[in-house]
Amino acid sequence: RQRQRSYPLPPGPRRLPLVGSILDVPKENAHLVLQRWSRAYGSDVLYFEILGTHYVVLNSCKATVDLFERRSNVYSDKIMEAQTDLSRTGWGRNWGMMKYGNYWREHRKMFHQHFRERAVPAYRPRSTRAVRQMLRSLCETPERFKEHISFLTACNVLGTMYGIDVKPEGDPILGLIEDALRIFSAVANPGVYLGALVRFLPAWFPSAKFKRDAAAWSPMVEEMYLRPYREVKAAFEAGTAPPCVTTEILAELCKDRTAPIDPILEEVVINTVGTGYGAAVDTTSAALESFILAMMLFPEAQRLAQEELDHVLGNDRLPEFDDRDSLPYVTAIMKEVLRWRPPGPLGVPHKSTRADEYAGYYIPAGSVIIGNIWAILHDEERYPDAESFKPARFLDSNGQLCEDVPDAMEVFGFGRRLCPGRYFVLDTIWLSIASVLTSFNIERPVDESGNVIEPTAEYTSGLISHPLPFKVAFKRRGCALLDM
Numbered sequence: 001r002q003r004q005r006s007y008p009l010p011p012g013p014r015r016l017p018l019v020g021s022i023l024d025v026p027k028e029n030a031h032l033v034l035q036r037w038s039r040a041y042g043s044d045v046l047y048f049e050i051l052g053t054h055y056v057v058l059n060s061c062k063a064t065v066d067l068f069e070r071r072s073n074v075y076s077d078k079i080m081e082a083q084t085d086l087s088r089t090g091w092g093r094n095w096g097m098m099k100y101g102n103y104w105r106e107h108r109k110m111f112h113q114h115f116r117e118r119a120v121p122a123y124r125p126r127s128t129r130a131v132r133q134m135l136r137s138l139c140e141t142p143e144r145f146k147e148h149i150s151f152l153t154a155c156n157v158l159g160t161m162y163g164i165d166v167k168p169e170g171d172p173i174l175g176l177i178e179d180a181l182r183i184f185s186a187v188a189n190p191g192v193y194l195g196a197l198v199r200f201l202p203a204w205f206p207s208a209k210f211k212r213d214a215a216a217w218s219p220m221v222e223e224m225y226l227r228p229y230r231e232v233k234a235a236f237e238a239g240t241a242p243p244c245v246t247t248e249i250l251a252e253l254c255k256d257r258t259a260p261i262d263p264i265l266e267e268v269v270i271n272t273v274g275t276g277y278g279a280a281v282d283t284t285s286a287a288l289e290s291f292i293l294a295m296m297l298f299p300e301a302q303r304l305a306q307e308e309l310d311h312v313l314g315n316d317r318l319p320e321f322d323d324r325d326s327l328p329y330v331t332a333i334m335k336e337v338l339r340w341r342p343p344g345p346l347g348v349p350h351k352s353t354r355a356d357e358y359a360g361y362y363i364p365a366g367s368v369i370i371g372n373i374w375a376i377l378h379d380e381e382r383y384p385d386a387e388s389f390k391p392a393r394f395l396d397s398n399g400q401l402c403e404d405v406p407d408a409m410e411v412f413g414f415g416r417r418l419c420p421g422r423y424f425v426l427d428t429i430w431l432s433i434a435s436v437l438t439s440f441n442i443e444r445p446v447d448e449s450g451n452v453i454e455p456t457a458e459y460t461s462g463l464i465s466h467p468l469p470f471k472v473a474f475k476r477r478g479c480a481l482l483d484m
């Protein structure tokens with residue numbers, strides 16, 4: 001109370017009695033509106049309130065470093081229990097939304113052991129196979145490129161996590177995941193089911209549709225977590241488990257493979273691997289869809305990357321991970337894709353655990369703290385001409401990756417909750433970009449009358465933002481596919 005008296009709240013939209021800023025909070029493209037508010041109020045820290053819940057938005061890299069990193073003991077909590085009520089939907093197992101503390105730490109430690117920088121090269125052979133499968137599918141049915149991208153990511157992650165070889169058509173596990181992820185993206189959209197609204201409304205109230213939806217969704221999400229785990233565990237007990245992260249974890253935990261696992265620890269295993277693939281599939285697909293869109297919209301960047309690839313590979317083989325150091329422009333394209341259209345423009349909100357003061361403003365305890373990844377990656381001071389697609393911004397005058405420019409890695413979030421899958425996914429995205437550009441020219445398609453079809457280049461709103469459906473022409477190049 002003392003602090004509250006000494007410092008004002010950060011600036012933000014009008015607040016009405018009881019309901020707060022409910023009328024002004026955007027439901028669509030919230031990242032853009034929050035970025036605009038920052039300019040309008042002349043502050044990189046904003047505040048709004050809905051039905052008594054405090055929201056603080058950080059719109060600059062400096063503010064996110066100052067709070068999420070330098071004061072991580074206060075700003076590493078998540079909002080699931082208190083605001084979004086995700087646990088009602090079955091997504092309570094998602095440790096990316098879990099309360100900061102020892103239980104979350106156990107998940108993070110287990111995951112980190114298998115996805116730290118030095119661990120991920122072990123997964124590269126599988127990723128390479130998955131990327132090559134995607135190239136074959138793109139040759140056969142290029143118009144279904146979105147499905148091929150989803151299949152690549154699902155195949156790669158499910159294979160790595162559970163050793164599952166998913167079927168290209170009608171795989172029941174894939175269907176289950178897609179349904180569960182659709183639920184997650186919808187309910188976790190900060191603009192749709194703003195938690196405070198949900199919590200205080202009775203179930204029959206039209207806006208409380210969430211509560212009814214949640215009850216129906218819960219068994220489906222639970223099944224998504226349990227079914228693949230149980231399959232691997234049964235195979236592990238029978239001594240036939242495929243090599244994968246789950247098998248490795250089980251082997252670490254059980255000296256004797258038929259010995260029972262401590263039930264609390266087993267829950268941690270189920271959540272750790274299950275959340276991993278949930279967190280990976282949609283984000284990776286969104287990034288690769290944006291890559292395809294960018295190549296169509298910015299042909300010069302595509303041409304320069306292909307020149308580099310042809311020079312290094314001689315146009316007679318596909319790229320390998322070992323080629324990475326010789327292909328800096330391809331790496332720059334990857335960074336620019338993630339910067340230009342970050343898959344999660346508002347990241348995953350954190351929560352403050354005590355009252356604080358920052359930049360002369362009061363931040364109430366229990367505030368939802370949103371790091372606006374979009375605003376940071378479109379900050380004109382750090383990325384001049386930010387809306388343009390310019391991979392060269394990451395390169396020095398010799399065309400090498402430059403250490404001194406911001407590297408857009410805020411796309412993976414902040415502080416102690418920073419995405420632990422980043423090394424793994426950067427591998428997948430890099431190899432996909434290098435392989436697709438080696439094998440195809442990506443062009444705007446033409447209709448039957450020969451007119452070029454322009455994409456809308458618009459995006460969905462939600463926790464993960466995808467380009468709206470668009471058409472594209474993949475034209476095969478050279479003999480690069482011969483050794484597939």
Ligand code: HEM
Binds near residue numbers: 275284
């Ligand atoms: C381009 C792809 C990806 C993007 C843009 C991305 C982005 C993010 C972001 C923004 C967060 C929240 C960070 C925060 O709270 O500040 C996060 C968390 C997380 N990500 Fe990723 N991610 C990607 C891929 C992956 C992959 C492939 C995996 C797994 C293999 C993964 C696993 C996780 C997990 C488990 C968390 C929760 C971490 C925690 O709360 O401690 N992500 N990711």
